[in-house]
Amino acid sequence: MAIPFFKEIKIGGYLMKQKLLGRKRYPLVLMLEPLFRCNLACVGCGKIDYPNAILNRRMSAQECWDAAEECGAPMVAIPGGEPLIHKEIGEIVRGLVERKKFVSLCTNALLLEKKLDLFEPSPYLFFSVHLDGLKDHHDKAVSQEGVFDKAVSAIKAAKARGFSVNVNATIFDGHSAEEIAKYLDFTTELGVGVSMSPGYAYERAPDQEHFLNRKKTKKLFRDVFALGKGKKWNFMHSGLFLDFLAGNQEYECKPWGMPARNIFGWQKPCYLLGEGYTKTFKELMDTTDWDTYGTGKYEKCADCMAHCGYEPTAADAALANPLKAMWVAIRGVKTEGPMAPEIDLSKQRPAQYVFSSEVQKRLSDIRKEEAAAAAEKAAAKAAKAEAAASASTAA
Numbered sequence: 051m052a053i054p055f056f057k058e059i060k061i062g063g064y065l066m067k068q069k070l071l072g073r074k075r076y077p078l079v080l081m082l083e084p085l086f087r088c089n090l091a092c093v094g095c096g097k098i099d100y101p102n103a104i105l106n107r108r109m110s111a112q113e114c115w116d117a118a119e120e121c122g123a124p125m126v127a128i129p130g131g132e133p134l135i136h137k138e139i140g141e142i143v144r145g146l147v148e149r150k151k152f153v154s155l156c157t158n159a160l161l162l163e164k165k166l167d168l169f170e171p172s173p174y175l176f177f178s179v180h181l182d183g184l185k186d187h188h189d190k191a192v193s194q195e196g197v198f199d200k201a202v203s204a205i206k207a208a209k210a211r212g213f214s215v216n217v218n219a220t221i222f223d224g225h226s227a228e229e230i231a232k233y234l235d236f237t238t239e240l241g242v243g244v245s246m247s248p249g250y251a252y253e254r255a256p257d258q259e260h261f262l263n264r265k266k267t268k269k270l271f272r273d274v275f276a277l278g279k280g281k282k283w284n285f286m287h288s289g290l291f292l293d294f295l296a297g298n299q300e301y302e303c304k305p306w307g308m309p310a311r312n313i314f315g316w317q318k319p320c321y322l323l324g325e326g327y328t329k330t331f332k333e334l335m336d337t338t339d340w341d342t343y344g345t346g347k348y349e350k351c352a353d354c355m356a357h358c359g360y361e362p363t364a365a366d367a368a369l370a371n372p373l374k375a376m377w378v379a380i381r382g383v384k385t386e387g388p389m390a391p392e393i394d395l396s397k398q399r400p401a402q403y404v405f406s407s408e409v410q411k412r413l414s415d416i417r418k419e420e421a422a423a424a425a426e427k428a429a430a431k432a433a434k435a436e437a438a439a440s441a442s443t444a445a
């Protein structure tokens with residue numbers, strides 16, 4: 051997901067307003083997942099391992115618009131699954147743009163070129179194309195050859211049609227700083243902005259061996275940024291978030307900054323962890339025990355440095371200390387010297403494994419809904435037959 055923080059005056063204005071209103075927790079980006087179905091099966095993906103009854107579900111366009119209005123965040127990122135599989139995706143995006151939401155449509159780009167006609171270029175719309183590295187690396191990460199070439203061709207086609215395009219990379223262990231630097235050079239040549247996030251260790255991802263821990267993440271990003279000195283890589287992140295990735299800031303996660311809404315409802319506590327769902331955004335904000343999540347508080351958060359938890363913290367830090375943010379922007383990210391102290395993990399609460407029971411609950415809800423819809427349909431059919439029978443008796 052590529053979100054140009056602070057590049058848009060509207061976002062800055064929104065942030066200032068929240069501060070002036072004294073709000074402690076407020077959303078910046080709604081992570082909207084209208085479906086989980088995807089046309090790829092990447093090894094590091096924690097989103098597509100659901101039974102078919104769930105993969106076949108979609109949020110309707112109206113549900114998507116209602117979620118955006120209910121949440122109130124100025125930006126909506128649409129990951130998935132693969133959003134371009136959704137039959138109403140053009141309508142969903144159009145409705146969000148009409149509501150003056152910045153939309154970042156995250157796609158693996160397999161269908162992008164074919165579906166460009168569904169969209170209109172707008173300053174409110176960005177395509178954020180999943181591109182984990184250069185050709186060999188990306189095709190391996192998505193477990194399919196040829197995907198890199200298709201994605202690059204779609205990026206060029208979208209740009210030629212006047213769309214804003216960024217790329218997003220999930221970084222895993224084993225991706226060297228030199229390769230990442232070459233990839234970043236390539237994105238500059240391609241003329242696209244880039245967002246990068248260390249892969250979150252989803253408990254359901256098929257490949258469990260290549261997730262980075264925090265120590266390795268910080269070292270890797272320092273090495274990458276050192277190779278980038280003097281280059282004009284176009285990151286779609288705030289400077290302080292990049293500084294955090296390089297170990298120069300120690301931030302607490304703010305999961306409410308990027309709340310997630312999907313076919314199950316509002317997800318507790320964040321886009322990465324599904325530990326319960328609520329019907330409304332207000333209920334999510336009011337009933338989630340936020341203080342029990344984050345690095346040092348919960349075992350599942352120990353290695354997380356993902357943008358959805360920490361970019362909102364970096365945004366807050368920049369508002370609180372604009373001079374520091376400006377300093378990092380001017381001087382670049384520090385790549386040498388001592389790092390900020392690590393968060394103590396000794397008191398974190400143990401992980402709770404609630405995924406299977408949550409899926410079972412959702413499946414049973416889906417079956418009840420389907421049974422109720424079938425009963426309603428049968429009753430309507432019976433009533434129609436009865437009406438027809440009495441009409442013919444009367445005749």
Ligand code: SF4
Pocket residue numbers: 088089090091092094095096097098130131132158180192
């Ligand atoms: S493209 Fe995205 S949603 Fe699809 S399998 Fe890969 S990581 Fe998962």
Ligand code: SF4
Pocket residue numbers: 303304305319320321322323343344345350351354355356358359360
């Ligand atoms: S640290 Fe924050 S963003 Fe990361 S998994 Fe935990 S709650 Fe989610």
